[in-house]
Amino acid sequence: MTTPDNKPPASGPPVPAVKDRIYRSPMGLVGGVLLLAVVAWLGCDALFNGHGRTPWLALATMILVLPLVIAFTLRPAVFANEERLRIRNPYRVISVPWSEVEALRSSFTNEVRTKSGGKYQLWAVPVSLRGRKKAERRAASAARRSARGGAGLGGGLGARGAGFAGLAARGADDTGPSRAESDKVMDDLRDLLDRCGNEEPAQGGTTIRWAYEVAAPTLAGAVLLVILLVTGG
Template sequence: MTTPDNKPPASQPPVPAVKDRIYRSPMGLAGGVLLLAVVAWLGSDALFNGHGRAPWLALATMILLLPLVIAFTLRPAVFANEERLRIRNPYRVITVPWAEVEALRSGFTNEVRTKSGAKYQLWAVPVSLRGRKRAERRAASAARRSATGSAGLGAGLGARGVGFGGLGAGGADTIGPARAESDKIMDDLRDLLDRCGDGEPAQGGTTIRWAYEVAAPTLAGAVLLVILLVTGG
């Protein structure tokens, strides 16, 4: 069948690419913005109001510090979809197809281990021991409330079949999550690994790209600062 203009029907639009889940550290982003503001404020003051060698030293220090702050706070991110895991660390971008991932481990740091034995830290998903302890306390509190509600259910029933025991049991779900945020992110990544690790799109090898756009300014600032300090007399 053709259209009135004797043209074949239009082809279907291409299937959109798989969207990434993006994981970043809110505390890292907030701290990075604050540090950038402090460095820019102090550096600009010395740059425009300083005397003698102070402006040059301020310029070199800013060239050194600004890329470092960006690299370790704003830059880290983890991108995951059904095909691969892409880890954007301060100075490297590691792309690992799910078929190459052996395990996702959480200890004092969160990391991915490949079948070749390589380990890569997830800078964007830092472990919060304080968050884990807080989540454990919430889980313990929820368990105590649930136990109290179960024990007092029969004794606390009123005329409508609802008493203080029922309220205690129902309130256990409202005290907060029982898992730290970073641990929930790792659970999401492990779920993707379990579902997609054997799929055909998840095959391939690990690739690593160095972030020269971050490393080069850092090195330039360090070299300039050393030259200024050495030749300062």
């Protein structure tokens, strides 16, 4: 007779030990879908309605262009968990344990630098200078409102004046984010680095894998297009 204590474990898919946080560029995804639609529309039109060498040129161009569009818009992503940072760039996948990360830098691009001297750009987290300027303007506006609220209400209302000043500042923050989205992503990654960099599961070395599944079609399309252009006459 089987008791509740010795019941066999329920069958089902294994639960992953560590769940990834996934970061991607929304504008990159939208732009990639639109570009794919335009290329497919123009290419199919030339492929089925063109004459002479046009269908072949259209086919070669599509084989070349479609993987490039996918590689630079839909493919880039950053996967982060408590063990490692995995960067999926257009033609490479870089896996870096947190113990190997030296710094996460943000200037005109976001990048990770490793203790072994490597430097890898985060294609999925592009820097938006416009977003940074908008966030800085919001933060400056919130500070000015807070200062005006404290000066106007603090003297007459004492502690309650400070409370109204705080409400004014929070009201200003509610109008929009105080930091650009890409900077928020980098803050999340730096927090993981600070918390997990010295943990045992985050040890190891950097691994790099080339995305041949993207590079091969691109190269094939380029070779076919060159052959058609050279032999065109």
